[in-house]
Amino acid sequence: MSRVVFILALLLLTGCEQYQQVKSGRNEVGSFSVTTEAPIWNSVPSGHSPGSLPTWTVDGVTLNSLSFVSGIKDGSPLVTVHDKSKYPVFHSDMLPNEIAELVQSTVARLFTATISRTGELKPLTISGQPGFELEFEFVTDDEVIRRAFVGGTVKNGELQVVVFQAPRMHYFEKDFGHARDLIVSAKLP
Amino acid sequence: MSTWRRAALAMLIGLCPATAAPAFDALSPSLPTNYSPPDGDTEGGLWMASRQAEEEIAHSPRRIADAALETYLRDILCRLAPEYCSQIRVYVVRTPYFNASMMPNGAMQVWSGLLIRMRDEAQLAAVLGHEIGHFLRRHSLERARDLETKTSLLTLFTLGLGGAVAAGGVAPAVAQGASGGAQLAALGSLFAFSRDHEAQADKYGVQLMAKAGYDPAQAAAVWRNLVDEQNASGEKQDGSSYFFATHPDPASRLETLGGYARELGGQQTIDAGQAHARYFAAVGAHLPGFFADELHLSQPGRSEHLFKQLLDAKFAPGVVNYCLGEVSRKRDGGKLSDAALAYYQAALGYPDAPPEAHRAIGLWKLKAKQLDEARQHFTAYLEQAPQAGDRDMIDYYLGLTEKAP
Ligand SMILES: [Zn+2]
Numbered sequence: 001m002s003r004v005v006f007i008l009a010l011l012l013l014t015g016c017e018q019y020q021q022v023k024s025g026r027n028e029v030g031s032f033s034v035t036t037e038a039p040i041w042n043s044v045p046s047g048h049s050p051g052s053l054p055t056w057t058v059d060g061v062t063l064n065s066l067s068f069v070s071g072i073k074d075g076s077p078l079v080t081v082h083d084k085s086k087y088p089v090f091h092s093d094m095l096p097n098e099i100a101e102l103v104q105s106t107v108a109r110l111f112t113a114t115i116s117r118t119g120e121l122k123p124l125t126i127s128g129q130p131g132f133e134l135e136f137e138f139v140t141d142d143e144v145i146r147r148a149f150v151g152g153t154v155k156n157g158e159l160q161v162v163v164f165q166a167p168r169m170h171y172f173e174k175d176f177g178h179a180r181d182l183i184v185s186a187k188l189p
Numbered sequence: 190m191s192t193w194r195r196a197a198l199a200m201l202i203g204l205c206p207a208t209a210a211p212a213f214d215a216l217s218p219s220l221p222t223n224y225s226p227p228d229g230d231t232e233g234g235l236w237m238a239s240r241q242a243e244e245e246i247a248h249s250p251r252r253i254a255d256a257a258l259e260t261y262l263r264d265i266l267c268r269l270a271p272e273y274c275s276q277i278r279v280y281v282v283r284t285p286y287f288n289a290s291m292m293p294n295g296a297m298q299v300w301s302g303l304l305i306r307m308r309d310e311a312q313l314a315a316v317l318g319h320e321i322g323h324f325l326r327r328h329s330l331e332r333a334r335d336l337e338t339k340t341s342l343l344t345l346f347t348l349g350l351g352g353a354v355a356a357g358g359v360a361p362a363v364a365q366g367a368s369g370g371a372q373l374a375a376l377g378s379l380f381a382f383s384r385d386h387e388a389q390a391d392k393y394g395v396q397l398m399a400k401a402g403y404d405p406a407q408a409a410a411v412w413r414n415l416v417d418e419q420n421a422s423g424e425k426q427d428g429s430s431y432f433f434a435t436h437p438d439p440a441s442r443l444e445t446l447g448g449y450a451r452e453l454g455g456q457q458t459i460d461a462g463q464a465h466a467r468y469f470a471a472v473g474a475h476l477p478g479f480f481a482d483e484l485h486l487s488q489p490g491r492s493e494h495l496f497k498q499l500l501d502a503k504f505a506p507g508v509v510n511y512c513l514g515e516v517s518r519k520r521d522g523g524k525l526s527d528a529a530l531a532y533y534q535a536a537l538g539y540p541d542a543p544p545e546a547h548r549a550i551g552l553w554k555l556k557a558k559q560l561d562e563a564r565q566h567f568t569a570y571l572e573q574a575p576q577a578g579d580r581d582m583i584d585y586y587l588g589l590t591e592k593a594p
Contacts (some may be wrong), residue, residue: 033391075522088487091522095552108485114283115485121579132582139283145250153271 018045022056029054030070031160033096033187040178042068042135051079058175064166066102066179069152072159078106094156096121096132103150113138116145127161127188129153137168147172152167160188213452216569217391218325222272231337232293232330239292246298253281253301253475261471262299269397270321286481287415291320293329301479304472306414306495308502310464311407314398322393328386362540374452391442395449402458405450409443414498416443469504474498476505479541480512489520507539511546518549525553544573551586560590 022041027034041056044065049055053067069078077087088105091098100121108115119136131153139145147168152161164179166172226232246252259279267274286302297320305314323329382390391408399405417438433586483492493516499509514532521529530553536546551566567583567590577583 084385086487088519089522091524093556095555095586097548097552098578101580105485105487108482109487114285114482116250116283118481120581122581123585139250143245143249143251 006056018048019043029056030068031158031188032070034162034180034182034187035122036182038090038178039118040175053079059171064169064175065164066182067163067165069159069161069163070093072161073159075117078102078159078161079110081110090159092154092159094099094159096101096123096134098174099132099152099154099159099161100134100136102137103134103152103163107138107165111138111140111146113140113146124151124184124185125158126151126153126184127155129155129188133183145169149176149180149183151180151186151189155188162186196420202227202486211444212535213396213449215396216326216389218273219327220273221326223276229331232327235329235333236294239294239296242292242298243280243294246282246296249282251283253283255281255475258355258475260314260470261467262297262317265310265319266297266317267273268401269318270315270325273325275277283478283482285486289316289320291324293324295324298593301475301482303485303497305476305479306411306418307468308410308414308498309407309461310468311398311403311459311461312411312414313468314401314403315394315411318397319390320394321397323382323386326386326389328382328390331386332382366392375524390498391444391446392449393451395446395525399450399453399456401512404457404461405453406447409446412439412446418494418498422491423431424490473505477508482506484512484515484519487519492516493519493520505541507536507541507546508543510539511543511549514546514549516582525556529553544570544577544578546584547573548579555586555589564590 007019016148020043021039022036022043024036024039025124027036033173040058042058044057044061046052046054049061050065050067053069055061055068056066058064063147072078072090075089076093077084077089079087081087087109088102090102094102094157098112105117107113116139117134117137121132121134124131124133131151135147136150137145137147145168148163148165150161150163152159154160164176164183166175226236228237260282262279262281263277264276266277270277273295278296280296280298281304282298282300284300284302286300287306288300289297289303291297295316297319303316304313307316376401395405395408398408480496481518483495486492493513496509496513496516500506500513510532514529515535517526517532518524518529530550533546533549533553537550547566547570551563551570554560554563554566564587567587571577571580571583
């Protein structure tokens with residue numbers, strides 16, 4: 001579906017005040033300050049976003065989403081949901097391996113997905129802080145293989161993570177470059 | 190088992206029931222062998238929907254395309270129903286809940302969450318036997334005809350819901366929106382088998398496993414394990430409560446199954462040791478992945494019970510001890526705990542210890558600032574898993590162990 005058709009569909013379905021096109025340049029989302037070069041992103045109303053997280057999309061949340069998980073304190077899950085007890089929680093002394101697993105368990109629960117490839121975990125500096133980048137794959141219950149790219153760090157004991165995910169076929173590669181640039185250059189206060 | 194012995198056993202079951210127990214009234218199939226229904230009628234429609242559903246399963250990214258594992262499961266099915274062997278196909282699907290289902294056309298799917306909940310081949314034969322029971326008695330057809338009187342099944346097929354009728358199972362809606370098609374599962378529960386059908390499949394399953402030479406008492410053991418797991422979980426709203434909601438009361442079911450086993454008596458001809466070895470040879474290579482899926486469910490009470498049972502059954506002790514360490518660490522809020530560390534160290538005492546046990550201890554020691562030990566374990570991890578996807582991260586930790594004063 002072309003973006004024009006998609007946005008028209010959104011306007012018809014949800015009313016124009018809900019989805020907002022994200023302007024080029026610097027934007028504040030949660031604790032993050034991020035820069036977008038191309039005006040491809042639309043912010044998703046919280047009622048439509050996975051886990052009620054601040055989320056952006058290019059083609060709709062089932063085709064790609066960029067979710068900002070910010071300011072997660074010790075003892076809290078990553079998502080805002082009513083059945084919180086079902087979700088694993090963050091601890092401020094977690095090492096990147098443990099955070100990677102926390103993100104994957106959260107994704108598995110949120111999307112009723114199976115993690116099909118644990119993927120790669122590497123060090124990454126975000127906003128001058130030592131952090132990590134993670135890439136993995138999961139299969140959702142619509143039988144689609146999706147790929148996720150995650151960048152994150154722990155600053156002042158709080159977890160700050162951005163998750164980009166899209167179907168492995170076509171959609172992930174299409175916007176991965178934009179998503180990665182945005183994540184790598186994100187700034188935290 | 191040789192044919193004459195099977196025939197002799199059939200006679201024993203049919204004609205000479207054990208004296209202490211009441212006679213076992215054996216069931217016989219209503220499905221002809223090598224059968225395929227005419228197109229156009231209700232059964233033809235069911236088979237068409239089944240073929241579509243089977244096609245989807247065959248191409249699902251969750252399918253575990255392991256020919257040896259499929260052959261192993263098919264061999265059990267063929268031992269249970271030799272006359273129908275050529276009509277049966279098996280697909281293993283990676284979904285961490287307890288379920289198996291057989292479509293009217295002979296396509297069976299078995300979920301990975303079921304495979305890790307079996308203690309031996311006889312228990313697996315009990316579950317597969319139950320499903321063959323539905324198949325041989327054509328319960329899907331009866332259910333479809335029953336539905337036809339209430340609504341137009343043709344409409345259901347047009348709407349694409351026919352697959353749900355076709356794909357009922359041991360636990361059609363076992364997973365809350367999880368798995369091999371959440372919608373299919375939800376619809377499956379609408380079209381679940383009646384309690385009469387379930388009771389008949391239970392009975393037929395025990396009959397078939399006893400005839401094939403398995404210990405029929407293991408049928409009750411399957412359900413007892415599930416009940417124990419549910420009780421241990423302390424969790425209400427999860428997959429297995431759906432399972433109990435759509436199935437006969439487990440307590441009375443246990444009793445009935447135990448009764449059948451006593452009536453059929455102990456005619457075991459299948460060597461339990463060999464069967465266990467076969468089972469492990471077929472499933473073993475997949476266990477780390479299946480266990481990882483269980484751990485991702487974030488249900489520590491349930492997982493801990495399951496892994497302790499597997500440990501008692503001497504099932505992959507290296508991997509299982511590692512998983513118990515993971516459960517224990519998560520249940521203790523990710524904090525360093527002696528219990529978790531003890532499991533990781535126990536894992537390393539077995540030849541099947543996963544390299545991740547070293548990594549887990551390394552992370553523990555790094556946090557505890559025991560840097561020499563952290564370095565040793567991270568190094569061992571990278572030696573044993575040179576292709577690890579987190580190699581760069583482990584190298585970073587190794588750097589931390591060196592920089593510190
Ligand atoms: Zn059943």
